[in-house]
Amino acid sequence: MARRPTRHTPDTDRTAPPRGARPSKLGPLSAWFRPWRTRDTVVAGLAAGISALLLCHRLLPNPMGIGTLVDSFAPWLGVAVPLVALPALLGRCRAAVLLLVPALIWALVFGTAVPPNGRNEAGGVKVVTQNLYASNSEPKATLGDLSRTGADLVGLQEITSRTRSVATEALRESHPHHVAVGTVGLWSRYRLSDVRAVDLGLGWTRAVRAVAHAPHGKIAVYVAHLPSLRPDLVEQRDRGLRKLATAVAGETVEDVVLLGDLNTATTDRALRSLTRRLPNVAGEVTAGFGFTWPDTFPAVRLDHVLSRGVRVADAEVVDTRGSDHRAVRATLSG
Structure with a gap:
């Protein structure tokens, strides 16, 4: 008797579910319920690391200024x-949901800086630093x-003998009183x-103090430029x-304002040594993040108006031509 030829099953049949098995009710969502994989562990670790940095970046060691x-x-x-979320979602990582934690932390820590304050009060003493x-x-x-900007007090840093002469001439009529040191x-x-x-x-002069006789009273004004963020x-x-901080702590005039390129970000741990003496109210009322450097695409706020004894009515970052920094303007009232 002739042997009956063997019937070959197509490859697709080999992966077919067992006879009588029910298809998953989750459909495409079933991919999210796979066993925990290496990529899930990586995404979970990144979510934890980002959260830790957002909350505790000031606790990092600071060798060579890394912190x-x-x-x-x-x-x-x-x-x-x-x-991290985009590739995690495309890869259907279950751990992608954990990225909601650092997103929420960021919103709580920095999100309040985003809405504009919407204020621009008239009157008071207007100051600007550049x-x-x-x-x-x-x-x-x-x-x-x-x-x-209509500023009554203009604090300038990184001036040279040439730009000092230009400033004196350009501001002669509107700002007849000036002092320049270093x-x-x-x-x-x-x-x-x-x-x-x-x-x-520092071995050379990069800060000056003067008393301005404003209409509402005396204001001790400091202008400073600290070394670069390197x-x-x-x-x-x-x-x-x-x-x-020591200088302003010993200041005898009640109203004090500091105009400066401090090369210190608002989020920098080191700024606290100074803001304990001079609160950063202008930074708090500035619309958005108030970044000032570099001018073409500001990524960090290095320029500040710090004050005590006066109310900061409003503040803003001003885009100016020629400099690699943007200016900060604020209105002070008694």
Whole structure:
């Protein structure tokens, strides 16, 4: 008798469910209920790491200023959430839901800075601080932009002998009173007195103090420029912050304002040594994050208006031409 030929089953039959098995009621969602995989562990670890950095970045060790750099760019840690979430969702990782934790933490810590304050009060004493930039090729344009803010007190940092002369000439009519020491200066509508340099322990003068005789009373005005936010200069910068804090702590005038490029971010742990003496109210009422550097795409706020004894009615970041920093303007009232 002839042998009956063997019947071959198509490959698709080999993966077919057993006869009588019921199809999954979850359909496409069944992929989310697979056993825990390596990629889930990785995503869960990243979610935990981002959350820890958002909450505890100021506790990181600070060798060579590494902790300071993380502090300075802490708001940008939130970008890591969508960067991790996208591939996690595409890969149907169950752990993707854990990324909601760092997203919520970011919203609670930094989200309150996003809505604009919507205020711009008239009256009071208007102040503005600007790093004029030593290599500024159009200082007249920068000063023109500052004049249009209507500021009564203009604090400038990183001035040179050339830009000092330009500033004096450009602001002669509107701000006839001025003082410049080293690379910082103050131009004022009001009479200035009791001028003195402030020692920041840097070996050269980068801070000045003067009393402005404003209509509502005296204001002690400090203008300062601290060393750059570089790992090799962090120690010098921190020393300068401590020296400034000591100076303003001993200030005898009740109303005090500091206009400066402090090269210290609002989120930097080191700034606390100074804001304990001079609260950063202007930073709190500034619309958005208030980043000032670099000018083309601000990523961090290095420029500040700190004050005590006066109410900060409003504040804003001002885009100016010629400098690599944006300016910060604020209105102070008694």
